Amino acid sequence: xxxxxxxxxxxxxxxxxxxxxxxxxxxxxxxxxxxxxxxxxxxxxxxxxxxxxxxxxxxxxxxxxxxxxxxxxxxxxxxxxxxxxxxxxxxxxxxxxxxxxxxxxxxxxxxxxxxxxxxxxxxxxxxxxxxxxxxxxxxxxxxxxxxxxxxxxxxxxxxxxxxxxxxxxxxxxxxxxxxxxxxxxxxxxxxxxxxxxxxxxxxxxxxxxxxxxxxxxxxxxxxxxxxxxxxxxxxxxxxxxxxxxxxxxxxxxxxxxxxxxxxxxxxxxxxxxxxxxxxxxxxxxxxxxxxxxxxxxxxxxxxxxxxxxxxxxxxxxxxxxxxxx
Ligand code: ADP
Ligand code: MG
Numbered sequence: 001x002x003x004x005x006x007x008x009x010x011x012x013x014x015x016x017x018x019x020x021x022x023x024x025x026x027x028x029x030x031x032x033x034x035x036x037x038x039x040x041x042x043x044x045x046x047x048x049x050x051x052x053x054x055x056x057x058x059x060x061x062x063x064x065x066x067x068x069x070x071x072x073x074x075x076x077x078x079x080x081x082x083x084x085x086x087x088x089x090x091x092x093x094x095x096x097x098x099x100x101x102x103x104x105x106x107x108x109x110x111x112x113x114x115x116x117x118x119x120x121x122x123x124x125x126x127x128x129x130x131x132x133x134x135x136x137x138x139x140x141x142x143x144x145x146x147x148x149x150x151x152x153x154x155x156x157x158x159x160x161x162x163x164x165x166x167x168x169x170x171x172x173x174x175x176x177x178x179x180x181x182x183x184x185x186x187x188x189x190x191x192x193x194x195x196x197x198x199x200x201x202x203x204x205x206x207x208x209x210x211x212x213x214x215x216x217x218x219x220x221x222x223x224x225x226x227x228x229x230x231x232x233x234x235x236x237x238x239x240x241x242x243x244x245x246x247x248x249x250x251x252x253x254x255x256x257x258x259x260x261x262x263x264x265x266x267x268x269x270x271x272x273x274x275x276x277x278x279x280x281x282x283x284x285x286x287x288x289x290x291x292x293x294x295x296x297x298x299x300x301x302x303x304x305x306x307x308x309x310x311x312x313x314x315x316x317x318x319x320x321x322x323x324x325x
Contacts, residue, residue, distance in 0.1 A: 032231060033155050034082040034216055035145065047152060049145035051082040057137040065180060068107045070195045071139070072114020078218065079143035080122045081199035081271045085216035086154075087208025088147030089201070092127040093119065095141050098134030111139070122201055151205065153214035153275065158232035162212055162276035162298040167200045167291075169244045170221055171260065174267020175252035182256045187248050199271040203290055207275055210284055214275040221295070222265040222317050224274045226305055228298075232276075235303040238296035238317055241310050265307075265317075 003012050017031050024030075028047065029037040035051035042048055053075070055061055061071045076093070083090045095115070099108060119126060124143065158164075176190030186194070199216070208214065213232055215224045221243065225236050243264050253260035276298050277285070285292060296307075307317040 029154055034085040037152060042146065046146040046148055049083055049086050049088045049147055050142065051079055052140065052142040053078045054138060054140040066195050068110035069114035072111040073118045073196045075139045075141055076115050076118035076124065077197055077199045077271060079141050080124065080201055081216040081218065083143060083145035084199055084201040084204030085214050085273055086147055087151040087205060087214060088145040089205060090122055090124045090143050090145040092144045093124050093141060094127060095129035097129065097131045098138040100135065100137055101133055103137060151208040153208050153211050155213050155215050155228050155231040158213035158228050158234050158276040158298045160234055160298050160300050163279055163282050163294045164225065164236060164274065164276055164296040164298060165292040165294050166244065166272050166274050167203055168272040169246045170217060170270050170272060171249045171263030171267050172246050173197060173269040174263040175249040178256045178258055179252050184255060186252065190248055190252060197269060197271045200273045204273055206290055207285065210281040211275040211277045214273055217270045217272045217274055219268050220266040221274065225317055228276065229305050233301055235299040235301050236296055236305045237299050238307040240307055242295045244293045
């Protein structure tokens with residue numbers, strides 16, 4: 001049986017995790033959120049957050065498209081994004097590295113220079129790691145963080161009636177990737193969104209005290225809405241026409257013969273945040289000068305997870321990036 005036969009990445013994770021103890025009184029949230037949440041061990045009363053992400057050469061990055069410095073930046077950003085999605089701030093980082101025997105020392109040093117840039121930007125301290133050799137360059141980063149208990153935003157906290165909001169335009173990274181894959185030269189903005197994205201640590205902790213559920217958009221809006229609904233036991237109604245997208249993403253769709261909506265719904269690595277919030281608190285965000293866009297609502301589970309397309313038709317909200325399908 002192959003991984004695709006059982007439904008892909010997430011079905012596999014469920015099967016694997018059943019093989020080991022995965023519950024503990026101090027583990028407030030384990031498998032199934034952007035980071036694990038461990039309570040009761042930090043002297044200041046904050047929860048410890050732990051997240052990990054792995055990038056593999058030719059699957060997640062291409063050395064002919066991205067400089068080692070860009071790869072270093074992105075490898076840190078995707079982890080910081082997961083900490084921001086919990087409402088937290090990052091602290092210490094561990095880097096496990098597999099390098100091919102022919103890897104140049106200068107390449108590895110530039111990779112770390114990129115990581116260093118991102119670490120300085122987001123307040124992260126390198127605290128350890130592991131180095132070995134392998135057939136493909138592999139970068140696995142584990143990032144710790146902290147969050148005040150009252151700011152913790154779990155994927156399971158959405159409530160029917162909440163607005164679903166995003167922190168910025170979606171689909172730009174996917175648009176950049178589509179152009180590069182088609183052999184076209186993307187405009188700088190789209191190229192940067194794909195190769196050296198930022199993440200929303202600037203707003204995550206400020207949104208957290210008011211938000212219910214939060215998740216970062218790494219696998220496309222459709223996947224992330226489904227994750228929130230699954231964990232919260234809710235449905236959702238998304239309005240396609242309300243999803244913010246950059247005009248250049250529409251242009252990229254035209255040039256590559258793609259559907260722009262697919263960039264936003266199924267394109268990975270925007271690293272914006274998706275969160276649910278009570279309607280009255282949504283206005284609070286505005287008063288505090290935090291700019292977000294409402295893209296839909298949380299509904300009861302029985303209503304399903306739906307999207308209203310620009311032509312008015314309602315469809316099941318499927319899609320999103322799954323590593324094995
Ligand atoms: P994200 O996209 O936010 O990085 P993932 O989709 O990679 O999250 O993972 C979803 C959840 O499954 C996370 O809680 C993660 O810790 C857990 N997980 C993923 N792969 C494994 C694995 N091989 N073993 C144990 N837990 C895993
Ligand atoms: Mg995430």
